[in-house]
Amino acid sequence: MITFSKQQLKIPQMSRPVYMVTGGMSKFGRAIPEKRTEELVIDSFVEAAEFINMSPAELKRYIHSCYYGHFADHFGDQLLGEAVIHDRLGLDPLGNVGIKTGGATGGSTLWEAFKAVASGYSDCVLAMGWERMDEVPTDEGNHYIASAADKDWETPMGHIYTGYYAVMAQKYWQVFGKQEDSFRKTMAEIAVKNRGYARMNPHAQGPMKLTVEDVLNSPVVAHPLRALDCCLMSVGAACAILCDEETAYKLTDNPLKIHVSAGSHSLRVADRLNMDIPLLPNETPDQYKDLGERFPGGDRYPGFTGFLAARMAAHYAYGMAGIVDPTEDLDVVELHDAFTISDIQTYEDIGIRPYGEGRTYVESGDCYHTNPFTGKPGKLPANLSGGLLGNMHAVGATGIMQAIEVGHHIWGRWSEMHADEKKWAAFGRTKPDDWTDLQVKDAKRGLAISHAGVGSHVTATVLVHPDHELERRS
Template sequence: MIRFGPGNLRIPKFEKPVYVVAGGLTDFRKKYPEKNSCELCMEAMRMAVEENDLKVEPEEFRRMVNWVVYSQFADHFGDQLLAAAKIHDYLGFDPLGNIEVKTGGATGGSAVLAAAQAVASGYADCVPVVGWERMDEVSTRVGNSYIASAACKDFESELGWMYAAYYALMAQRYQHENNVPRESLAKIACKNHEYARYSPFSQNPGHYTIQDILANDIVSDPLSFLECCVMSVGAAVLILCDEKVAHQLSDQPMRLSAICGGSHTLRTADRRHMPILLLPNETEETYRHYFEGRRHEWPGFSSFLASRMAAYLAYHMAGIQDPLADFDLLETHDAFTISDIQTYEDIGLRPYGRGREFIESGDAYYEGRLPTNLSGGLIGTMHAVGATGIFQLVEVLWQLQGKYDRFHGDPRMWARYGKTKPADWRSLQVKNPKRACAISHAGTGSHVTCAILERP
């Protein structure tokens, strides 16, 4: 049983408001030998500073920066320790201070959290967050064993050396407890591959039917290849500022009203039960019948306590009463279709056990109640791990600023990456969005951040 003490659920607060003014990306590829990691980070930085309507020249911007946060998941992959120092130098930021953040798949979210803490405390007032991953120096099989080094190497990694298998164990249990049709999981994969078709940044776009997804080769049952995230090379940059600098730089700064983190055991095996931590849109009554049938404990293998904790703190910090009503768009860490369904519940889009309804109802789609992963997500567009949580916030920033079309619809953007804009391209710009949420997630839920970005 996990029991909270009075300090454990303290709602975080920023001493000063935190703003996001600009974002930049590279495209994402399985292999990217044309550019090294320093070059990729500079490319994303240049897009952030030069293509986001900032009111200053790049050289002037560089003179305003006073702290930098770097975000890379695995030194194994890049085969370069202290890579952040190399990139910091390459970007010309020496001798400014910097830190590199590492929390697995949630590294990007945690890096933004670290930057927000610097701005909110007054330690810094202009902070670029630079994330990247280079996953193409080794074969996919070796890459999977590197990723599985982020499971417990003493008691878990040897069992498959494959993260998809650890999610598959949760998927089987979730299905056993909640009886979700396979088609519902496959719908998430169809949606995200489809939305990736409208993004020039995407690595794995595709128009698939549910049957295609279900007939696809299995990685670890029940998960098929098309239900698993891609392994990518690429970079992402987000620029955080305090209020004064935000207005010096941009006419459209967005406020980061909350970003909070939660955690849970690296080994799924070690997850002890506890009473369900209720979100503002839930009551005891919501779960009166939850522990019936095949469900005996929470969070078990079917829920992510780290996500629930992060959402609990962020919702209270930003005054969210009902995420479905209060958010206009959402980016989840759809590493696997199963983890997406679990996350829908953890962040309160549906009560536990009913996550499937979020996708089945159409809510998760463009023009649905809460469009989710319009970026194409990790399944369709990218999972260059250190860049991922930053990429999500870049995409929601552009949505809030009404710039989806500029970055996704301009044929020159497609040409930049050697691609042709599809003839059936369509705009996924949400109409007049005011508030967005992004979930960054590590391990089998070892670290999760929940960020809320909104129009001030």
């Protein structure tokens, strides 16, 4: 039985507050053969500068150190790509470092950038992430992604990463979904929702107007996961600028307080030893005593149904930001919907719903911008960007994109950044006639979850309007 010490569970105490002042994104696509990676990176940086009415050169004058998220060197066949990007951004001789934690690379890049400011090392930093997954054919891409599993014990079996999530989907569906068709439909609704929201996002690679039946009839990738249950393979870049308080207010009147935390777990899901469920602030010690009775087979934690890394990241971040109940205390979330099943698992890991009841977040309508059953605002809208299913999964950029999207809502500038006809035209995309404003009204606090390797690394990024901070827990 795994247990944790008091020292390991300590809520991080940063030396000073950190703010996100701006962020920017490139276009996202399955392939962007007309642009080199550095061009996409510069596109995102220019957007970040323009967002706070500065020129790129002016913004660069404030940056003191740089954090670069780029996971898959082997896709681009360029080791030390960070040095290339750093040079093309004209940021030499500032210190810079590359960060790679699989699918969580974007979130981990924010984590490192956050700590650099919080420690006092830098007053203003660049967190930039990108990925280039179009420079090998898709089956080689699948092999390369599967190389992030254990190369001796897992990768040789099929070289297909989706399979590692599919075994979780099968177990979750049988234990917590009780093999019900209704559960399978709930999974499909996530794909419909997120790809539908992607239609309102000019950056998005995979916008689709779908029905649940379309998802259930899409080709099987790894039973029970179908093509439309699975995220995109992408190219693109995203960046954020993080600052201390003094610098933040020099750059903008509206910086957002940012907290970033991280958790981890064994890369091989099968190696995960049993443990008691670590509790979040909105859970009680007795709550899960009968979990195995209510859901036979559900008493092995985390087993193949939970992500301990996500729970730990939430534990730290909620403590730092004073969040007790995420559904009550947050206004918008961007979750790592790499697969519809992992999205549901994450609702439970981060306390939006108790373990075993993740499906009700979708079935209640709470996760929608507008609750389809009541016509009122969703209680905690999720993945209005389109998420990884509809927007992109340009790995190193993903966690940063999520934070920017959450930020747009809190800044009250979501419409401005998604409605602009010029942006749609510049990306060669047609704005739909039924384009809908997805701005979450009066958003004050939001969360982004960045996740890797069947839960090997997870980060939690909380953004808070400075006028609406909650009391930190120790």
